[in-house]
Amino acid sequence: MSDSPNTPEAPRPAATPGEPAPHASGEASEHAPGVSVRHSRSKGEPRFPDGPKPDPAGSHFERRIRSFQPRRSRVTAGQADALQRLWPKWGLDIDGRGVIDLEELFGNAHPVVLEIGFGMGEATAQMAAADLGTNVLAVDVHTPGQGNLLNLADQNGLPNVRVGNGDAIILLREMLAPDSLDGLRVYFPDPWPKKRHHKRRLIQPEFLSLAATRLKPGAIVHCATDWEPYAEQMLEVLTAHPDFENTQADGGFAPRPDYRPLTRFEGQGLDKGHVVNDLLFRRVQR
Numbered sequence: 001m002s003d004s005p006n007t008p009e010a011p012r013p014a015a016t017p018g019e020p021a022p023h024a025s026g027e028a029s030e031h032a033p034g035v036s037v038r039h040s041r042s043k044g045e046p047r048f049p050d051g052p053k054p055d056p057a058g059s060h061f062e063r064r065i066r067s068f069q070p071r072r073s074r075v076t077a078g079q080a081d082a083l084q085r086l087w088p089k090w091g092l093d094i095d096g097r098g099v100i101d102l103e104e105l106f107g108n109a110h111p112v113v114l115e116i117g118f119g120m121g122e123a124t125a126q127m128a129a130a131d132l133g134t135n136v137l138a139v140d141v142h143t144p145g146q147g148n149l150l151n152l153a154d155q156n157g158l159p160n161v162r163v164g165n166g167d168a169i170i171l172l173r174e175m176l177a178p179d180s181l182d183g184l185r186v187y188f189p190d191p192w193p194k195k196r197h198h199k200r201r202l203i204q205p206e207f208l209s210l211a212a213t214r215l216k217p218g219a220i221v222h223c224a225t226d227w228e229p230y231a232e233q234m235l236e237v238l239t240a241h242p243d244f245e246n247t248q249a250d251g252g253f254a255p256r257p258d259y260r261p262l263t264r265f266e267g268q269g270l271d272k273g274h275v276v277n278d279l280l281f282r283r284v285q286r
Helices: 077-090 102-106 122-130 143-155 168-175 195-200 205-214 228-240 264-271
Strands: 091-093 112-116 135-140 161-165 181-187 215-225 244-246 277-283
Touching: 077 091, 077 143, 077 161, 102 135, 112 168, 122 135, 122 143, 122 161, 135 143, 143 161, 168 205, 205 215, 205 228, 215 228, 228 244, 228 277
Parallel strands: 091 161, 112 135, 112 181, 135 161, 181 215
Antiparallel strands: 215 277, 244 277
């Protein structure tokens, strides 16, 4: 879920691997929590020695058209501290080298929902706090957002949040077992508004076919976007896909569920007259 404005000029970071921001620091002790940090690193020195890797899957998998826009941005001292302290405990680098035991990852057998793209993580943390009986595997490549969500999980005592770093496609294809997920959330993905970039949009038939293999029958796919043409495409491809059915009797968009918080930037968009559309589709038994 992204808490940055969803406009063509400022597309939000998506949930696939990005490059590390230059000069951002993993040393936070001498700075206030909200202060951005600059730190000179020698060539080859990892940005966060105990934190997320810049490109966890490396060159082990084929190159393909990706649904993300790598972003370079600064990490605050508080975010850097959270990455260093909490990544070994609650972080997951998506390297594609083995199937994850989700019960072991979370330490329980609660249902698991995958969230692809969470921005700064405020809404993710709110939903996790409101439903401690559901585990949330939240995936993004935006390093400041990863640190912020880890910090929120720590401050609010959320044992049901794990933060994944890397390509969500590799996670689904290589690292999750069939029928292992109880839900999928894709909130405000990069709309790729230019027609020549539409092939980069995440919600495509091929993605849905892959996701369907990892979702249990009855699992809910919940998408939301403030880009109306993308909303129409989402509705079209989800409706046409044989593995999913619309939860809305009229076959249209759904009202925003109470459990999905209204984010700061979403509220700003609504104030400007933007239309936000939610889609709720169910994985069918075949």
